[in-house]
Amino acid sequence: MSILLRHVEVDGRGVDVRITGSRIEAIAPHLDALGSDVVDGRGGALIAGLADHHLHLFAMAAELRSVRCSPAAVGGLAGLAAALSAAPADVHGWVRGVAYHEDVAGLLDAQALDRIHRDRPVRIQHSSGAVWFLNSAAIRATGLAAAHHPAVERDATGRPTGRVWRADDLLRSLLPAGDPPSLREVSRRLARFGIVAVTDATPRLDQERVDLFRAALASGELAQHVTLLGAPLGVDLQEPLLAAGPWKIVLADSELPGIDDLVSEIREAHSSLRPVAAHCVTSASLFLFLAALDEAGTLPGDRIEHAAVVPAPAIGMLAERNLRVVTQPGFLPDRGDRFAAGTPRAEHGDLYRCRSLLDRGIPVAMSSDAPYGPLDPWQVIAAAVDRLIPGGHTLGASEALTPARALESYLTPTRDPGGTPRRLSAGGAADLVLLHQPLGEALREPSCEQVNMVFVRGVPAT
Incomplete structure (x- = not known):
């Protein structure tokens, strides 16, 4: 089967494009329509499909079944209590909340949650993904008191406070067994935005989780190409739709590793021919990573998340x-006001740099960090251009990019984030986005509303 895209713009030219199977067969004016399903592009731009270079697929799927607890969603403490009370429990009787920020009611713990929702086990994730808050029923249900793990915060008597720091794997092992969430709706949402490839940044995946990705791709539940930062070291994972990327290292500022341990981990990844991808959100973690690299050495593809x-x-x-x-x-339009309030004004230009990095020849790729940041790539592109934060103020205006340059970062391959943007060519992969307008017009006001059709491996995605 072939598809003929009539009257589309490719690299500024009006052409037709024929897709056969998973490849682009031809790009030329006035192609023969015989034997093809014809789509009239009406002059809209046809571009390579977008790649989100950092997100968390299963966390996105779980969020769809969770209570949103952000300040915008619940307001204050009373709104949080009402949202938890109205939430349906899962099959095990649990309530799961996401996107919480201390602007709602401070830094939660078991006592605070017990006051508003005592009867059912509740766990709520902070908007940063760094910490989970559990009420007393959840602590009892998980047996958290007996979990001898440094991530479990304890009070002076040794009892869990209800805060668990950066230990999703621990909580997963303590929660009732159940089927993993489906990735089908996540895949549909990605496709609607024009995203055809993703890098899942979840660290330290076990083989069971890797097999879940493989099964979702094989069944068609997940349409996008997937690169895994957390794929186990020493595993050769280079399949047509699933590949290992750099090895993810989380430098959590709540508990930074010793430099010797960090150097050892970098060397282990490099010895497996895996670059490293270091989670760095503060200057302290960034400089620690740079110092460790000086000891361990670098490998092409090493990067900062x-x-x-x-x-x-x-x-x-x-x-x-x-x-x-x-x-x-x-993150700037989503919560840039919080970043600005917590950072000295003289350092506002240091936040989410783009232009100054590119000017020094540093490859830069855009991503969402969904579900912790906004998924819509067109919103991210707009943010890179105007750098507006809530309240209408601009943060780091000198770091702004042109719309075309911001889009290009989404067009770079997952194996080469920030590298050479993918272009359409005969014989190339039919991972494509058809826009409603020519590219120049579409980028004047970047919006997901510009997306007309998306093709993943030559198949229209819905």
């Missing part, structure tokens, strides 16, 4: 070490 704070002296250090950056300017 987030790079939320990059002091000016660090820019040259990143360039000298041939590092790349995968960042999320979409």
Whole structure:
């Protein structure tokens, strides 16, 4: 079967494009329509499909079954209590909340949650993904008191406070067994935005979780190409739809690793021919990682995830070490006011840098960090252009990009984030996005409403 896309714009030219199977067969004016299903593009741009270079697929699926607990969703403490009370429990009687921020009712713990929702086990994730809050019923149900793990925060008497820091794997092992959430709706949402490839940034995946990704791809539940930062070291994972990326290292500021341990982990990844992708959201974690790289050595493809704070002296250090950056300017309109309030004004230009990194030759790729940041890539592109934060103020105006440059970062392959943008060519993969308008017009006001059709491996995605 072939599909003929009539009257589309490719690289500024009006052409027809024929797709046969999973490849682009031809690009030329006035192609023969015989034997093809014809789609009239009406002059809209046809571009390569977008790649989100950092998100968390199963967390996105779980969020669809969760109570949203953000300040915008619940307001204050009374609104949180009402939302939890109205939430249906899962098959095991649990209530799961996401996107909580202390602006709602401070930093939660078991006592605070017990006061508003005592009867059912409740767990709520902070909007950063760094900590889970459990009420007393959840602590009892998980046996958390007996879990000897440094992530379990305890009071002076040794009892769990209800806060569990960066230990999703621990909680998963303590929760009732159940089927993993389906990725079908997540895949549909990605496709609606024009996203055809993703890098899942969840760290330290076990083989069972890797097999879940493989099964979702094989069944068609997940349409996108997937790269895994957390794929186990030593496993050769280079399949047509599923590949291992750099090894994810989380430098959590709540408990930064010792430099010797960090150097050892980098060397272990490099010995497996895996670059490293370091989660760095503060200058402390960034400089620690740079120091560790100086001991361990670098490998092409080593990169910084987030790079939320990059002091000016660090820019040259990143360039000298041939590092790349995968960042999320979409956090600026989402919660940039909080970042600005918690950062000295003189350092506002250090937040979510883009332009200054590119000017030094550092490859930069955009991403969402969904579900912790906004998924819509067109919203992220707009944020990279205007850098507006809630309240209408601009944060770091000198770091702004042109719409075309921001889009290009989404067009780079997952194996080369921030590298050469993918272009359409005969014989190339039919992972495509058809827009309603020519590209120049579409980028004047970036919006997901511009997306007309999406093709993943030559198949229209819905």
